[in-house]
Amino acid sequence: MSKLLSNGQPQIGEVRAVGIVKRFPGVLANDHVDFDVKAGEIHALLGENGAGKSTLMRQLYGLYQPDEGKILIDGVEHRFHSPKDAIRAGIGMIHQHFMLVPELTVVENVALGLKSSRGFVLDLDVVEKRVCALAEQYGLKIDPKASVWQLAVGEQQRVEIIKALYRGAAVLILDEPTAVLTPQEVDDLFVTLRQMAAEGHALVFISHKLHEVLAISDRVTVLRDGRVVGKRPTQGATKEELAQMMVGRPVILQYDMPPLQCGDTLLKIEDLFVQGDRGVDAVAGLSLELHAGEILGLAGVSGNGQRELAQALTGLRPVRKGRVLLHDKDVTNASPSERMALGLSYIPEERMKEGAIRDFSVADNIILQDHHKPPYVRSIFFDFKAIKNDAKRLVEAFNVKTPTLDTPIKNLSGGNIQKLIMGRELWRRPSVLIAAQPTRGVDIGASEYIHQQLLGQRNGATTVESSVVQRRTPTQAGMEMREMLEGRREQCLATLLISEDLDEIRALSDRIAVIYEGKIVGIVDRNEATVEQLGLMMAGVRKEEALGLKKSGDHSEKEPS
């Protein structure tokens, strides 16, 4: 019959989904979708957040059952009632959020759910041997005895791949596998994926990052609002073309950055030490200066102290040592509200925990910080009219899509919640803005909008004009908004943009600081470093060394550091 793969499984020639329809309450997640993937190819599935990519793949993996349509494997129809069925048929899936049990070891994670050769008793030694063999065959370096929580994200992903291979996957679905990786880890992953495809595995690669899709895939299928809107060989496709298919309109991929005009130091961090949740210093001796009018991007792999730094700067976490100066005032131990009074605003990383209250309405969330002040309060009572009024203006100005002002924000999409929080913070006319992961989990359209708002704040409202505000009819609120933004020109907002998305950092920042283990390893100017060099710095390599290395954009080669 068919050829055997390296993990001992027979090859699957083709998996084909035909006319898949999947509905969720109020959402048509997949609308007559046709999709197929063949042995030996990497097929990219591209689409914005909420386009229905994960839903489609979850049906191929038996996590959901299609409402209509069928799934054929080598021409034979299969019905999967649970992942068990899909696994048995040779399909493996690596989920957007890793499906690993952090407290268990690598081997235990692999063995979970499998029959043991000793019946009731675990045969971890047997599993370990095979894990090592597979790791060898596929070039996946891994310590089988380590607990998963100790592993770096890239290593965890390798565990996921091994898990799927161990279970006999001939087809492997990877749901946004690069979202959490450093550039180097992405390179490693791509090497593995190419090798697997060459072996005869069939691979589905889901992403919304255009350059990755162009770099790795043989074919692309684009989903929008649950429908297939494009399908073509990758060869010859351009970013612009794919982006337009994905969003449904032309998208600005490059932002103009007028040169800096202001320059006073507004925020100064001196040798800061902040303890993390586990009691060790998450921020350890960090110094930074933030100037008026600039966007300073803070790049780094998640968990290197970004969260603790943001919390310490905003007064949500105590500082162990060092100083924070805001407008030359020592605010190291000031409360969040004192800092707000000095012009600090914060767009938090965990929107639902720190930035907003899930069950509160849109309007209530808007007045969260200022609810005790006029115009929202008269004597001791809320002035609901004033509240509604302002809420309405903000929602319009920031293009927040919400059914009503009384809708609890948990019912809004991630992008709209983020626009709401950002609008609220900018509305306060801050002089210093800390934006932590402002576009994480937000789709391209909303990201684009948020990016332009940040840029607009940086140096007047130039870019705002060119995008969204222009597209909308200039309502009165819109006009007011513009006036407000224009008014910022003199004050020159200083923004600290904390993000794990290098593309975002590179697109928006005037300067880029790289954080590693709670310290700044180096600060580079906007165009001074390549992605690879930044990636090296994110892995702890000092700026001088990283920049001293080859400056080319060659993806596959790497120098040992």
Add this chain to the structure above:
Amino acid sequence: MKRLLFQLSLVLVLVSLVVSGCAPAAAPATPAPAVENTVIVEVEKVVTATPAPVEEKAFRVALILPSTTKDSSFSQAMYDALVRLQEEMGKDKLEIAYSESMFKIPDAAAAIRDYASQGYNLVIAHGSQYGSSLAEIAPDFPTTAFAWGTTVNTFQSEGINNIFAYTGTSQFGGYVMGAVGAMLSKSKKVGICGPIETGDNRNYVKGVVQGVKDTNLGVTVTTIWTGSYSDVTAMATCAQTHIQDGADVLYGSSQSSTGAIAAAKENNVYWFGHQYDNIPLAPEVVVASQVYDFVPTLKDMIATIKAGVYGGKVYTLTLQNGGFEIRYNKNIEIPADVKAKADELLEKVKKGEIEIPLD
């Protein structure tokens, strides 16, 4: 979906409430009813146990019990007394209602108020924890009589005239039994397991301790308090501890003392009970029990109320007035000299020749 499950669990709880609440509704509270009412939390714990075919006016008594009518202890002592009185007077003359397991004071207060507004002639709150609730409720029902114990406080000093109080001099029976135990002890060690060091239990323990000491036989006596009226396991460990320490005669009281009695039985050491007759629980080892008899007190209380006085009187149960009785186990043979000495001490106590300081 999620609602449903929540409702389901509620239904479960309700079912258990209904099951337990309905069963005894029609059962008369005559002796040995097979069906008992068990009432669980939150719901009205008011169960009228006697049908009410009242041609001539029956005297109606309601009873609030901290434990159950079958606790072989303080609560059962009162309940049994009422039932005996009812047998004597006739069911048409005395009507009884009761609420048991009223360990939560707010529940008890609600029940007290309920009975009062239903026109019961006498509402007995059988526990020293119910005092403040009574003081609050009684003034609202001036023609209803209330009683509580063990205490000497009728709240008359606060201008309330419809509360009776009852107390017992349990120390004197304790004294006699203390002496008997000391004389029976071969290891010269006796142990006491008390629940909480207050009221009736405290007095009783004082009596036992002095009774042991006054024999001058060199017998040591030690006391462990469990800190709870209901912790059976603590009582069991208490007995065990005494036994390990070498005690061969044990004393104790409260509804949780069953744990200690079982331990005494298992280790074959003597046991002396208090408040209710412990002998049936372990006929092999229970030498004697000091037993409450509330019948004379109740009789007088009812007569007083019928005469138009609703409170203000303190009843003291004593060995002399029949409020207490020391009941011996006929299966256990006590040496004649010990028995003689016990009888002699009982006479002395009754004549008031023995002083037991309580402070």
Add this chain to the structure above:
Amino acid sequence: MGDLFTLPVLLGIIYSGIRFATPYLFAAIGETFSQRSGVLNLGVDGMMLMGAYSGFFVAVKTNNLWLGLLAAALTGGLMGLLMAVISVTFQATQGISGIGLHILGLGLSTLLFTTTMGGVGTIGGFPPVRIPLLGEIPYIGDIFFNHNILVYFAFLLVPVSNWILYKTTFGLQVRAVGQSPEAADTLGVSVKGIRYITVTLGGILAGIAGASISIALINVFQENITNGMGFIAVALVYFGAWRPTGVLFGSLLFSFVNALQQWVQLKGIPIPAGMAVMLPYILTIVVLAFSSRRISKPAALTKKFERGES
């Protein structure tokens, strides 16, 4: 004071400490399985009461302690199954359904007891069994190897459950389901199935815990005989950081201190009795307060699971 630190007192404390750790061990290890899989069952006390009652009733009526034990295990298992239906299938809030289960157990056991047995009574429980050879060792034999059979069972349960949790496929699935049910689900582990098994197992062990009180340790049954022991057992699971060995340590500590405070009173050490009886509880809280930092609680504890809700 020096009187307290004598050999007989020490032996006494160890003996009762071991003996009265028994119900806590059964109940808390059962609860450990349940919580390890992500279900917080606060109804342990109710399950214990039903076990204590049915064990006592059946043992009295049949004159066979083993049948009593079996009845207790079955009743407890049924109560556990009920909890599983409510909290796993119908996904009721675990805390509330557990409290409901406790009320049900308390009410039903009292009702059944008063209707079927009338009043308080005692029974000859499981007798002490002296282990050959080991039981002959002076002192040691008396305090460690001369207990009733359920005491031995309880202590054997610790290594057995340790083995099940860490060395078997079932144990691996339990741990995974309690930490990340979604991950387990994607690997074809039946999250609900595992939870049904652990919660029912928790019920069986709680039932046996109840029987250990009514037909092995105290040999009486009466209303609410557990007096909240089931809640202590739940606390001991936290105390023991969800590990059988931790639970063993907690149960022993708790019952040792309990025994100790009685000896403190007995030896006339001048501490108010009220203070002494609070000692075990105070100690538990203190240890909890200081240990909570390193405790790794099952991440999915009290969380409902429905596929695709993430």
